[in-house]
Amino acid sequence: MSSRVEQIRERIQGALEPLHLEITDDSASHAGHAGATSGGGHFYATIVSAAFDGKSPVQRHRMVYSALDDMMHNEIHALSMKALTPSEHQTTGNS
Known part of the structure; x- marks a missing residue:
């Protein structure tokens, strides 16, 4: 694991105390892309946290971006995510 x-895992865990967290580095699929050539990586995350309860999808994404703060300017070019509450995660049939 890179x-x-x-670093992404540590920051998200510290800020959001997720019950479930998966992070995939998809940077190799974007070789040659402008963001890849500047050194920023492409990542996908599934985050399940009670901190998302009562928050809109935009608010949830802002919470994640806030946790990653300066990484979003250099180390991360693109971050796609699913930001779910525990009950939403349970409803989708994930474990």
Whole structure:
């Protein structure tokens, strides 16, 4: 696992205390892309946290971006995510 993935994991865990967290580094699929050539990676995350209860999808994404703050300017070029509450995660049949 890349050190960037570990940094992302640590920051999200510290800020949101997720019950479930998956992070995938998809940077290799974007080789040659402008963001890839500047050093920023492409990542996908599934985050399940009670901190998202009562929050809109936009608010949830802002919470994640806030946790990653300066990484969003250099190490991360693109971050796609599913930001779910525990009950939403349970309803989708995920474990």
